[in-house]
Amino acid sequence: MGLSWMAWTWPTAAFFIFIALCLVAMAIWEWRQPGGAPRRGVLGLDTTRGDRLFITLLGSAFIFLGWLGFLGTPLWGALVISLAYGFVVFRWV
Amino acid sequence: MNNKTAYPKAWLFVLPVVALVAFNALIPLMTVVNYSVQETFGNNVFFFEGVKWFEEVLNSERFHASLLRQLAFTGIILAIEIPLGVAIALTMPARGIWASVCLVLMALPLLIPWNVVGAMWNIFALPEIGLLGQMINGMGIDYNFTQQPMAAWFTTILMDVWHWTSLVVLLAYAGLRSIPDAYYQAAKIDGASGWAVFRYIQLPKMKRVLTIAVLLRFMDSFMIYTEPFVLTGGGPGNATTFLSIDLVKIALGQFDLGPAAAMSLIYFLIVLLLSWVFYTLMMRDEEQ
Incomplete structure (x- = not known):
């Protein structure tokens, strides 16, 4: 199944990658300094x-x-x- | 302090929920974001438009009007349903057979499907054949919800109050029943008035359930579609065209998927912001 139905564009992909990176950064921050x-x-x-x-x-x-x-x-x-x-x-x- | 045992494999148990949320919420939301920056004429062909649709929606008088109608509707039904629900819960018996009878009666409107509620009230309020319509006209008031905007609003609000006040009643009732008798006994010894008992014992103890009631009623009423659509179809004119009805008209009626996607994202952000503000304000005192 392709993802063409989701109508991806580079700007929106970049936006979601940014959000995902924020979450990853938060996870690393929490791992380093829990609580x-x-x-x-x-x-x-x-x-x-x-x-x-x-x-x-x-x-x-x-x-x-x-x-x-x-x-x-x-x-x-x-x-x-x-x-x-x-x-x-x-x-x- | 924190004496919980770390068990990393526990994260695996969360995976099914993550997958479910991804399929029913995240992926559709991502698709809406993608649609909101493009134009399409069908056949899965898209043209990039940037933030044009957002700009168009934000400066559209039609959107402003539906947003204002939506805010007014939600404000009115919250102002009616929350105090009314608490008042009814306070008058319900605490135990015995009548408590069960009241609970069943209160639960009944919640069991009726939304489109049936709309159809019921449509017939009930028709001026020619409906009991409510006939009764109001019989009192000498000119009432026709299919032609008069004020009558359409009155009927829509009455229908929502009938359908959803029960939810507030049931939640408030559950909150009231969780208060130990010792509180009432202490209040009695101190000679507290009925109002003081309500203000300083019952209301604070109901705070959590009332927070949930306000949030649920806010979100549901802000996203209301089926009942007013079946009752008035958004009319007369656009008098009861709330945000969701307008959104469906743009997306499915006009097939303007780009503007509809932009509008639904703005709509989503407003719901998210107002829910967060409500929740934060209501939980703030408790945390302090």
């Missing part, structure tokens, strides 16, 4: 590393959608904001 590094961040939420990745990915999706809805393409600005947002989440949330 998930739970803490209470600036929002008063108890988060582990996995929670912080989830908040980063979900927030980034909305940053991209917001950029696209209000400013349109190109999306480099949204990428920069998402990276900064991810850093803030992993550092302080």
